[in-house]
Amino acid sequence: MRRLHWGNALKNLARVLCVILLFATSAMSATAASNGRKLYKWVDAQGITHYGDNIPPEYASQEQHIINSQGVETDRVEAQETPEQMAADEQKRVDAEQSASRDRNLLNTYVSVSDIERLRDQRLDLLTDQVKVTGQFLEILDGRLKKLRDASMRFRPYNSDPKAPRLPDQVAEDLVHVGTDIRTQLENLREKRSEAAIMSKQFESDIARYKQLKGIH
Numbered sequence: 001m002r003r004l005h006w007g008n009a010l011k012n013l014a015r016v017l018c019v020i021l022l023f024a025t026s027a028m029s030a031t032a033a034s035n036g037r038k039l040y041k042w043v044d045a046q047g048i049t050h051y052g053d054n055i056p057p058e059y060a061s062q063e064q065h066i067i068n069s070q071g072v073e074t075d076r077v078e079a080q081e082t083p084e085q086m087a088a089d090e091q092k093r094v095d096a097e098q099s100a101s102r103d104r105n106l107l108n109t110y111v112s113v114s115d116i117e118r119l120r121d122q123r124l125d126l127l128t129d130q131v132k133v134t135g136q137f138l139e140i141l142d143g144r145l146k147k148l149r150d151a152s153m154r155f156r157p158y159n160s161d162p163k164a165p166r167l168p169d170q171v172a173e174d175l176v177h178v179g180t181d182i183r184t185q186l187e188n189l190r191e192k193r194s195e196a197a198i199m200s201k202q203f204e205s206d207i208a209r210y211k212q213l214k215g216i217h
Contacts, residue, residue, distance in 0.1 A: 039051060039052070039053055039066070039067040040052060040053065040054070040055050040065065040066060040067070041065040041066075041067055051067070102209070103209070103213060106206060106209060106210050106213065107210075107213060110210060113207055113210060113211065113216065116203060116206055116207050116210060117203075117207070119203075120199075120200070120203035120207075123199060124196060124199060124200060127192055127195060127196040127199070128196070130192050131189060131192045131193060131196070134185055134188050134189045134192065135189065137185055138182065138185050138186065138189070141178055141181050141182045141185065142182065144174075144178050145175070145178045145179065145182065148171060148174050148175050148178060149175070151171060152167055152171055152175065155167035155168065155171070
C-alpha cells in the first residue's frame, strides 16, 4: 500500500510540474506578445529546452523556434551550416550543374546512338595508331641502344682489359640520350593506353545515359 501511495504521489507531482511548465510558457508568451517581442525556443547542449526573448550567443547559430502568445510555433530559423556542410552543399550544386550540362550536350550533339559509337571508334582508332607508332619508335630506340652497348664493350670501363681505350664522350652521350628517349616513349605509351581505356569507359557511360534520356531500351 505504501508503494502504491508513493507511486500515486509521484504521478500527481509530474502532472503538477507539467501544468506549471505550460502555465509558465503561456505566461512568457503572453508577456512577449504584449511587449511586442518574439519568444524563442531552443535546446541547449544537454538537450534541455529553453524559452526566452533572447537566445544566448553560444546557441545563436543553431535551429531556433519562434512562439506566439498561445505557445504555438509561428516560425523557425534553420541552423547555420558548418563550413563542411556548406562545402558539401556547394559540391552537390556543382555536380548537379555538370550533370545537367552533360545531358544537354548529349542531346544537342548526337542524333542517335550510332553517332556516339562512330565518334568513339574514330577517336579510339586514332589513339591505337599513336600507340602503334610509339611502339615502332621504341623498337628503333631499343635497336640503337643495343648497338651502342655492344660498341661500348670495347672501351673502359665496360672492357676489363687495361689496354682498352677510354669510352669516347660521344658514345657516352649517345647512351644517355637514347636511354632517356626510351623512358620518355615508354611513359608516352602508358599514357596513350590509359587515355584509351578512360575514353572507352566515358563513351560507354555517354551511350548508356543517352539511351536513358531518349528512353531507348
